[in-house]
Amino acid sequence: MGPLCITIHPSARRPDFSLMRYLEFKAVIRKGLQASPDGLTWKELRDQLELPYERPCPEWTKRLEKEIGLDRNEKKGRASLWRIK
Numbered sequence: 001m002g003p004l005c006i007t008i009h010p011s012a013r014r015p016d017f018s019l020m021r022y023l024e025f026k027a028v029i030r031k032g033l034q035a036s037p038d039g040l041t042w043k044e045l046r047d048q049l050e051l052p053y054e055r056p057c058p059e060w061t062k063r064l065e066k067e068i069g070l071d072r073n074e075k076k077g078r079a080s081l082w083r084i085k
Contacts, residue, residue: 020052022060030068030084039083041076 020028032049033040040048042056064070069085 022063025051025060026064026068029064029070029082033068033070033082033084037083039074039076039081041079041081043079045082 028049028051029045032045045051046053061070061072065072071083071085072080074081074083
């Protein structure tokens with residue numbers, strides 16, 4: 001099993017380190033982005049998918065770029081727009 005990202009969203013009642021592993025995170029992000037082909041910002045993804053993290057884990061984000069074709073080059077305001085290539 002890979003490492004857990006542990007930046008917990010402030011609305012989470014307490015840290016639960018078994019909450020989400022990378023493979024679960026990847027599946028949720030992929031499904032969310034496939035449902036929104038125009039892309040979403042991290043905040044939009046986090047809120048819509050009820051993710052427990054304040055910020056995305058940089059290691060996981062890099063893996064998503066390689067594994068599912070995550071692209072974050074376009075901006076929406078100051079935020080990066082997440083989409084699948």
